[in-house]
Amino acid sequence: MPAGLVISAPASGVGKTTLTLALARAWRNRGLNVQCFKSGPDYIDPAFHAAATGRASVNVDSWAMDRGAIAHLVGRGTDADVVLAEGSMGLFDGVAARGVSGTGATADIAEMLGWPVLLVIDPSGQAQTAAAIAAGLRDYRAGVQLAGVVLNRVASPRHEDLVRRALNDAGIAVFGALPRHAEISLPKRHLGLVQAEEQAEIGKLIDEAARFVAEHVDLDAVLRSAASWSPQPAANGINVTPPGQRIALARDAAFSFIYPHMLEAWRAAGAEISTFSPLADEAPDASADVCWLPGGYPELHAGKIAANARFRDGLRAFADKRPVHGECGGYMVLGTALTDADGVRHEMTGLLGLETSFAKRRMHLGYRLAALAAPMPGHQAGARLRGHEFHYSTIIAQPDTPLAVVHDATGAVIAETGSRRGHVTGTFFHLIAEDR
Structure with missing residues (x-):
């Protein structure tokens, strides 16, 4: 025991x-x-x-x-x-x-x-x-x-x-x-x-x-x-639906913040995950039906991401026909530009209008409860998603249609609503589970 x-x-x-x-x-x-x-x-x-x-x-x-x-x-x-x-x-x-x-x-x-x-x-x-x-x-x-x-x-x-x-x-x-x-x-x-x-x-x-x-x-x-300790039988698992059957997942030093239970839940539901490295200038697998960019440290690698044309062009081609979703750092990379700690502005993929600055730092930290106004990969409009936000980047512009109404743990509405444009969505919070 x-x-x-x-x-x-x-x-x-x-x-x-x-x-x-x-x-x-x-x-x-x-x-x-x-x-x-x-x-x-x-x-x-x-x-x-x-x-x-x-x-x-x-x-x-x-x-x-x-x-x-x-x-x-x-x-x-x-x-x-x-x-x-x-x-x-x-x-x-x-x-x-x-x-x-x-x-x-x-x-x-x-x-x-x-x-x-x-x-x-x-x-x-x-x-x-x-x-x-x-x-x-x-x-x-x-x-x-x-x-x-x-x-x-x-x-x-x-x-x-x-x-x-x-x-x-x-x-x-x-x-x-x-x-x-x-x-x-x-x-x-x-x-x-x-x-x-x-x-x-x-x-x-x-x-x-x-x-x-x-x-x-x-x-x-x-x-x-x-x-x-004698474990009690579990009546249910994590309430997470995979965003697709075959998922192209960005995975390297700039894109690594995803909860392990999420990946396990996706695989347990039958999804296949293929990883690619934006830092190595790799594009998402063209045979995948959805692309997911986790959070991480894009602000430390902004110049390299901006210079990696094969990644940017491949992601844009993918987004023409199939869903792409980014969380936090991944959301920032889907945006128009990212200003690093030295004040240097780097062009990102431009799939969303979001522009962020790491030079203007302010901590954003806490649990988030989001009510989706539109679908995102794995979740329908109206779904209530529970997650957590932790970053220092400041929003300079967030012009696209809001993805969700987002509240903090006290019930207060916050400005980080996420965005959607065409097949592309993004959030500043990291998804943990969907409310049952």
Whole structure:
């Protein structure tokens, strides 16, 4: 029977991902099968999980998914020895208004699955106060159980002793304390971690993290704190319809932000996926019946995308007769122009009138609920789509017919409506699921 555990923290940037990867690899090195999940809308971390475990990881999201869909996704951990769910932001951080089965908080997943929470605490600049924070998190919500704590970035043995004593007095188990160790720091950029596939040394980094954590954390005690878990049969899977029977999917360093569960749902429904690289100046497969451009980092590669005539001409020819859809970065590339961080304007494919600027940065972040005013690949007019938006680009012009009426999680209407023109559609949000 698998043992389930949630890795969370009081806030972002504390070391959840590093600890998750280290534990997963350390237990795998001991011969255990480890399955990871990501709580919340993060399309980067699952690739790191897969690199650490050798098993595909997917997102589970209480705002966008119902309990049946979450049960279906976590069911892949049935044959594992250990199942780890890495949280997003702080343990109880979600949106103000409840979604399908919760607010998107990691605590929703912990309570729903009955898995204890392993807290990562960074006590930098504090000592006994770290215990007050941990105790507050333990007592905040009755249905969420705390397994214990791993301290990260401890300054000295004296510092560790002060924090340990306070946590012990509060009745909270301390499984280990990690000194600062720059060699296991994961590189970042504006949308999060640099992607796993972009890091040639990712395997060595995870190995070093596993070695370091095994040296400072009681792995056996952590494993004993996990809950024995008997997966419940799932009544339903993810409510996602493939956009076509044969899908040409842009896939490279500029186009990689798509949730793994989406691709799995498409394939499970019988769709075939053929990938192509716009950065390598490849055109979509002419035999496909739909083309999908995910998000990613087109703003870092705008000059190359603009210069790749074979990609641009091939995509335009495809769009003359067949549907093309872009999400976030893919939407930007379908537009007229993209201005990069240096203020240089690059022509994009011109399939939509959208013009964006990365030089005028403003963060756009949050869940999105879209009511489609017109069809898009895989979804009919009137469909209600749940997704998430995260980008820094600013809309300079969005002249085409709006694709949807889009609300944030509070119900407020937002300006990023998406666009449609002919066979081409685009949205700034990344699709997670359709409302049933």
